[in-house]
Amino acid sequence: MTDSQQETTVLTSQDLAPAQPSSQLLQRYQDSLMGVFGTPQQVLVRGSGARVWDADGREYLDMLGGIAVNALGHAHPLITSVLTSQQATLGHISNLFTSPTQIACAEKLLQLAQAPAGSAVFFANSGSEANEAALKAVLRHRQSSGKGRILALEGSFHGRTLGALSLTHKAAYREPFGELIGGVDFLAPNDISALEAAFADDDVAGVILEPIQGEAGVKPIDDAYLLRVRELTRATGALMVLDEVQTGVGRTGDWFRFQAVADGAAQPDLMTLAKGLGSGFPVGAMVGFGPQASTLLSAGQHGTTFGGNPLATAAALATLHAIETSGLLQNVQQIGAQIATGLQAIPQVTEVRQYGLHIGVDLADIAAPDLVTTARERHGLIINATGEKTLRLAPPLNLTVEEAELFLSRLTSAIADLTASQATSTASKDHS
Numbered sequence: 001m002t003d004s005q006q007e008t009t010v011l012t013s014q015d016l017a018p019a020q021p022s023s024q025l026l027q028r029y030q031d032s033l034m035g036v037f038g039t040p041q042q043v044l045v046r047g048s049g050a051r052v053w054d055a056d057g058r059e060y061l062d063m064l065g066g067i068a069v070n071a072l073g074h075a076h077p078l079i080t081s082v083l084t085s086q087q088a089t090l091g092h093i094s095n096l097f098t099s100p101t102q103i104a105c106a107e108k109l110l111q112l113a114q115a116p117a118g119s120a121v122f123f124a125n126s127g128s129e130a131n132e133a134a135l136k137a138v139l140r141h142r143q144s145s146g147k148g149r150i151l152a153l154e155g156s157f158h159g160r161t162l163g164a165l166s167l168t169h170k171a172a173y174r175e176p177f178g179e180l181i182g183g184v185d186f187l188a189p190n191d192i193s194a195l196e197a198a199f200a201d202d203d204v205a206g207v208i209l210e211p212i213q214g215e216a217g218v219k220p221i222d223d224a225y226l227l228r229v230r231e232l233t234r235a236t237g238a239l240m241v242l243d244e245v246q247t248g249v250g251r252t253g254d255w256f257r258f259q260a261v262a263d264g265a266a267q268p269d270l271m272t273l274a275k276g277l278g279s280g281f282p283v284g285a286m287v288g289f290g291p292q293a294s295t296l297l298s299a300g301q302h303g304t305t306f307g308g309n310p311l312a313t314a315a316a317l318a319t320l321h322a323i324e325t326s327g328l329l330q331n332v333q334q335i336g337a338q339i340a341t342g343l344q345a346i347p348q349v350t351e352v353r354q355y356g357l358h359i360g361v362d363l364a365d366i367a368a369p370d371l372v373t374t375a376r377e378r379h380g381l382i383i384n385a386t387g388e389k390t391l392r393l394a395p396p397l398n399l400t401v402e403e404a405e406l407f408l409s410r411l412t413s414a415i416a417d418l419t420a421s422q423a424t425s426t427a428s429k430d431h432s
């Protein structure tokens, strides 16, 4: 072995990208990254469980979890050891080959989803890509059935790729790009008569929806609505696609949200997953329920280079294993309830929508984006606003009682701080 090869084996990413104060790193960011995300809130350098540290050494309690992704928190030892050993054994092989991890991961997902015989999984790298696969399956069905319409919901978010974007309601995300996939109609969520009317002329190829709308501020879809979608799609041969990218993999206290609805009676034809599935490693999946839904895309009609590689499926297997063997579904229910109770006692909180650790909080008298900034800059707390009035929380599924208490106390201090500074600025305005 040459000297340079030996050196390479002891390099760390810190050697390749040395630490600097946040201000300098953010300047380099401005000069080298595209502005699609605006300015990042902080440069983060290290994490452990529900804590992260920034480049200036400040500690935060992370109640956003990389947007519902870090199911086991930062630097979980199981994920670290499984990924490290997998990378040292076999990292990537392409889908011209398969691996034991890929097969075991597909089997585990089917088992946890209580999928019937003939069900099957397609692995992708992200939520958008899982939804692209589902949309392609719906388009196959549209082509063969001659039924032209695809239904989605107002308030939906299905991703930023062109197909997923066609199904995403927010005009500001779609309209800059002109024509997307045609034939998509957006219905008002939970309006059963509008749903029935949309099916009246038997021209629906598929319906795609989130069981709880995450980006819209954790807005639940009624059980009755989900069941009616299931009945109507079944009766007309249309496909029901549930986007469980945010709600799936234990986030709401069930493995998948549809399992909490009427004992699984709203089991879809296709379900998409990503976010928490790899506990931080990028991995997405589409689950087809039953042989018909699982064979809509035949050999050659879809594919991916990275999707389902040994590293990604090892991360997913380890995540599912940890949730199952550490009783995390139960923890999610308990800690979620603890947080909801605490939030309800805060005067500025007008509504809490809590489904396990998938939590939306409506506020009065203070702007949610201002609270996010104050909490982060002055109270060591990372939270997220989905709108002017609404916070979203998506902490790790293994959050502890003590961490939940710490969250409530830091949030309360941040609210008091913001309220006091608003009072001061109003008072100084009155003087001027």
Ligand SMILES: *Cc1c(COP(=O)(O)O)cnc(C)c1O
Pocket: 125, 126, 127, 128, 129, 131, 157, 158, 159, 160, 210, 214, 215, 243, 244, 245, 246, 274, 275
């Ligand atoms: C985040 C999200 C997506 C998009 O996932 P990406 O990994 O960002 O492509 C799609 N659907 C839902 C419900 C999401 O929350």
